[in-house]
């Protein structure tokens with residue numbers, strides 16, 4: 001079965017491709033030159049649906065979308081659905097991290113989690129999307145460390161491992177992460193529900 005992956009984020013695409021292996025065919029929307037749609041909703045679930053429907057309607061293929069982000073307890077869940085644009089539209093990871101570290105100055109409660117909502121639809125009009133979610137708990141570090149991964153990985157500290165997510169090789173991150181856990185469930189659901 002072939003899916004279009006409704007993402008233009010190189011970090012996500014690398015991780016999803018590594019996780020899916022050859023279980024089924026998945027091609028990023030960049031292969032069709034699809035521009036990311038505006039993510040106008042206030043939940044990960046709704047934004048994932050917007051992206052999946054957009055890519056499916058342009059390609060005519062079933063679609064998978066990933067809407068994800070970092071939720072910080074002491075900031076009432078921010079940056080949340082605005083994780084990609086926390087420091088302004090089209091901001092780069094380094095500036096998003098600086099802004100978050102700045103906003104966390106003097107705050108002792110560093111608890112946070114990454115969340116990944118994955119959606120699969122057969123067509124834009126699919127009345128029964130498959131929706132799954134994965135979470136990964138950690139803490140906001142005091143300074144960035146490591147150069148693997150993407151996004152906020154350099155400031156996402158994993159207490160039990162004693163390192164940040166950006167200090168993990170992709171294989172290790174893909175054993176533990178929010179995206180890995182969501183994808184395991186998505187694959188099981190697709191295997192159980194999609195016959196062709």
Ligand code: ITT
Pocket residue numbers: 006007008009012036039051066067068069070083084096114149150151152153177179
């Ligand atoms: P697409 O919509 O094209 O997929 P995007 O980057 O805009 O790309 P989102 O709207 O889902 O995607 O925003 C996700 C942001 O959350 C991402 O840009 C990172 O800043 C952050 N993020 C999500 N997963 C992450 C991870 O595994 N490691 C670090 N940061 C992550």
